[in-house]
């Protein structure tokens with residue numbers, strides 16, 4: 001069985017495609033013949049350092065994915081061999097107080113595929129049966145794989161945390177990345193007005209073609225000023241961001257009184273000035289969020305199917321070309337997801 005391993009920490013030289021023998025399937029687990037997976041920023045983080053995440057080397061990379069069930073328990077009530085499924089990457093313990101409350105993504109013992117244990121960049125994986133869900137039929141394999149991290153993360157941020165409504169305006173920073181594009185698609189599907197930012201006009205143009213009402217060039221324009229102009233001096237109801245320090249001040253200044261800011265990342269740094277006076281006087285609400293629960297994934301899949309949402313795929317590479325795929329993600333030039341095709345086909 002071929003898979004992509006991190007064998008150390010550093011650049012692409014520590015990422016190797018190697019063979020590993022198949023392990024016997026334990027009861028309660030499913031064996032999935034993977035068809036596609038997509039790359040996430042955390043894959044680069046695991047390659048570069050993986051600091052703060054307990055893991056062993058070598059470890060198989062990859063969080064999300066989609067494939068076909070090869071083997072499952074004969075008496076499984078829902079699953080059968082041959083079924084097309086998508087993977088939820090967070091394996092919760094089911095026993096701690098957070099799991100008991102139904103918020104498994106806060107689990108104190110949660111294991112993320114590709115972070116704490118072997119991941120999805122492999123021809124075959126084995127995961128607990130709880131982690132697989134029927135694949136939406138209208139999606140190809142790479143599109144389906146993309147739901148497991150990006151769209152799930154955006155779903156929890158927008159709807160569970162920030163409680164986005166159809167009459168709200170939402171500001172999404174850094175359009176082009178997978179999670180911000182997922183947020184654009186989900187917010188637009190419920191009818192919310194979406195303003196996006198990017199340092200590149202071409203990405204703003206593509207976002208407008210996907211339904212964004214306005215694009216702000218964060219390189220050449222003052223984002224908060226433009227937001228106030230676009231909202232008649234009011235500000236937006238929700239800010240969605242994963243950039244961190246570089247945009248924090250503009251993010252807070254763009255919010256309406258009582259507005260909600262939700263963050264899932266800090267790629268530009270994680271210690272911005274807090275601006276506490278603004279937070280309490282204007283009664284702003286700030287939410288942190290990571291991934292989503294099994295229940296949220298279930299709801300997301302139903303929504304995606306009903307609304308006909310298709311994740312944006314930037315490019316696809318065969319498993320063997322993982323270095324080129326990682327470099328594409330690292331370049332920041334991508335618009336949408338960089339995908340891996342496990343059977344060796346290249347789409348674009």
Ligand SMILES: [Zn+2]
Pocket residue numbers: 092093094095096097098099104107108109110
């Ligand atoms: Zn737990």
